[in-house]
Amino acid sequence: MSQISFADAEQAGKRKKTRREVFLSEMELVVPWKALLKVIEPHYPVAGRGRRPYPLQAMLRVHLMQNWFALSDPAMEEALYEIASLRTFAGLGLEAIPDETTILNFRHLLEASDLAEDIFKQVNAHLARKGLLLKRGSIVDATIIAAPSSTKNESGERDPEMHQTKKGNQWHFGMKAHIAVDAESGLVHTVTTTAANEADVEQVTDLLHGKEEQVWADSGYRGAQARVKRDVQWHIAGRPSDMAKMPEGRAKARARKNEYEKASVRAKVEHPFRVIKQQFGLAKVRFKGLAKNTAHVITLFALSNLWMARKKLMAMMGQVRPQTA
Template sequence: MIRGLFLQHLYQLSDPQLEDQLIDRLSFRRFAGLPLEQQVPDFSTFWRFRQALAEGGHLEDLFREVTGQLEAKGLILKRGTVVDATIIESAGRPLSDEAREELEQDPSSQIDTDADSTQKGGTHYLGYKGHIGVDVGSKLIRRVSFTEASPHDSTQLETLLSGDERAIFGDKAYPSRDLKLRCRKEGIYYGILDKAYRNRPLSGSQKRRNTRKRRVRRYGEHPFSAIKQRYGMAVATAKTKIRNKAQFIMAALCWNIERSISWAKKEWKVTPAAAT
């Protein structure tokens, strides 16, 4: 069933399409471990299974299990972590206070009442935020978090850190004096971009440091691009936060699995050359 969910997100299939493809494609059956004589679960079974995983918090367990396996294979470098967040707009429309009150009295499964709004660059967005902590070098995602759109990115900073990194990178949304002091004390490189304030513009040295830090910080953009474009999270189409969170975690897992395959091949090519 879990392998079926991977296929669904890798190929952006609906539940009925997943059932049809498992019936028609021998390669899908082999990957899912379904013998030819075994009946394929119907699409509603996949829906209920995914819902049970999401409600029980088991997708987070699955993410930790896969990440642990990647770490055991030496694919996670632990040189540093890039923290980043992206807005995932809801497919629904903003609700007035009156409409929300009516839905509290008479809930509808067809209307997303969990999404809320935020503003970025003068534009208002309704939806959620996906947060990731990315391993520097390998670009594998080590930590994930999913919130409504309104909480500030910095509220998830500690959640996205693994505790064994030698450097921490992030954009101007994550400056923290306490973290900076902690990094100095523990010998961790503090790579959060410096932020200008009113009557306190950035100095020339700060601008140069920011340029160097951005070269590493952009590692977080690559997983988000795949999560949105390849794994179906360009828009939050589900009607509840828990279902959208489940889709986001599965998309992050798909990125890690595909990325780990290409990264392992790269490591295999680099290591023998380095040894000689």
């Protein structure tokens, strides 16, 4: 790591920290850095002839900040110049900031080597060692991630790997992220992606890890029992229209209570979606094509697991959250 400048030292000496600084200090503690570096290192260029590569740890930290703060390659470069806390987190000085092409090339390296999935697995292995992924039950769900529907671009057409689908009375164009979360912790253990027109139930066999005893899902997964050929207790939500047809009485009251209990467990699957869309700013797909966006989404869910588990992880280390400004 390079020596920090006087300006950065002055920034670090402030009495209170900004929310960004608090967030980065928490991530510094909970990210399994050694495990992630070990995954990427065999694919990273080594020093030799030509330009000396930036330290791998610095580039990994820049890449994660890109995902946390929803920054493009040029915006990430500018942010490193402008914001001292980002430089400090990356271990970079003003004299050695990677340009946008270097940042782009690092992401392409991860994509070409399919390392997003390995990063996700390493994060979950870390959480499992801490006792935060128990795998006794799973909750499955999917969310639509919008893609630009306009044809006013160089090719004159929409992304051919994205499709439209109707949800309620509204049409959406984009992709779907399908996830399964641990029923106790709410942490994501499996991620798949498809075009938006793929039925949710089609992905259910790929989402289950095979050890769960119970599965919760919304009414879009009706018929999943026939696709999974093993003994699992299913808790699939009923259709509101079926509930409305039932006559008032004890049977309907019991059915309502049962649906409420299923919904209270199923609510945990919405938390990772909120984190990647609201906390990490995934309003629309960032790239063209399903492969690049899949790598991006998988990385975001790995980071969402760390963010949601951060308080428990920090408590295990005896750490207390710092105060914000």
